[in-house]
Amino acid sequence: NKAKQEVIDETQLLMAQKDKQLEDLRKQLGEAQRKAEQGSQQTQGEVQETFLEDMLRVEFPYDEVKEVPKGVEGADVIQIVKTNSGVKCGTIVWESKNTKAWSQGWVAKLKADQRTLKAEVAVIVSKVLPESVRLFGIVEGVWVADLSVTLGVATALRQQIIQIFNAKAVSANMSSKAEIVYEYLTSNNFKQRIEVWVDYFKQRKEEIDKERAYFVKKWEKEDKSILQIFNNTAGIYGDLQGLIGNALPKVNYLELDGSSVDDETCEDAAEKEPHV
Incomplete structure (x- = not known):
């Protein structure tokens, strides 16, 4: 019971630390956005992109979150989903938009980036969403989400990628065993x-x-x-x-x-x- 309680206390402490980090990020985002209101639109977009990267790193410490350098063509953020043991399960590409109007061209561009990177999922995080989407949804195969629900969307998509990876691994293992047995039964040995x-x-x-x-x-x-x-x-x-x-x-x-x-x-x- 004592060991169990220690584990529970340690987990609660880690959750509290993570919540504080996220809250600090939100405060930093709000402060940066206020400062950026007098600045350029590019600066405002960079602030939101930085917040997205930091949030993914804090919430999913086992994943590899990579920033695409400025000036390099492609998605803004690449998230390589991994298990706790470090096994790669798939990739999510993120595009961050902080503009006053929605552009359908973003979808086509991110889908092209998704094909190039062979990513399983593509997500656009935008301050302004299409008229057909409220908070989050799918537009032509690309996920679209408001910044306020991005964490929940990321958690659900990541879990889905891991489940699909595990199912494929089990299926591949079964097929592999069946092929091995068949090859042995038909062998000269x-x-x-x-x-x-x-x-x-x-x-x-x-x-x-x-x-x-x-x-x-x-x-x-x-x-x-x-x-x-x-x-x-x-x-x-x-x-x-x-x-x-x-x-x-x-x-x-x-x-x-x-x-x-x-x-x-x-x-x-x-x-x-x-x-x-």
């Missing part, structure tokens, strides 16, 4: 590995069939040998029984049920038979 397994099972089946045939032959041979030994043993037992009679111990396996009674009857009949 995969074919050879399958052939190794097929050959192994085929060899094992042949070995099992050979072993089965060998043991069947062996069992038949042993069965014949055992039968021969058994027959010989039974023959010897029968010979001895004929010589000795009932004095020979009985081997039940070699006797039939009731055989002993029949033998005694036969012997008694032989003794009673008169001698000639």
Whole structure:
């Protein structure tokens, strides 16, 4: 709980510092604009452009905000959107206008700058907006916003760029994995590995069939040998029984049920038979 509270306190402190910096920038802008009212229109535009740059740097410290030098053709400010880990996600080009009338030519010029820089989004921040736009909107594919809502527009557009970048990264990663799997399944390496397994099972089946045939032959041979030994043993037992009679111990396996009674009857009949 203590660690959590420390993190909350630190976050609140950073937010307070950021709010103060933004408030200071607004005050500086107001003061600069008042001083510039007696100056040229170019000076007034430069004041607003400087405020826009500073506001973007303060609010999005992980992004790279670059000023286009005066006299160089192109947008006024270039904002390279980055994640907290420094991964580039996209680009926003900004044009700052502080004039008494709106010009549709600004849109065409900024769209050309957007194509040149391959930027995802283009925004015109203007003191005067087209009649069809209130506070912010889109004119021919270019975002247009009043200075008072610029921070909110920038936050929303930046978040959208990051989300689209992440979605594309996930999609590209999935496509890449699918292509890798397909290439592996259609490769000679995969074919050879399958052939190794097929050959192994085929060899094992042949070995099992050979072993089965060998043991069947062996069992038949042993069965014949055992039968021969058994027959010989039974023959010897029968010979001895004929010589000795009932004095020979009985081997039940070699006797039939009731055989002993029949033998005694036969012997008694032989003794009673008169001698000639």
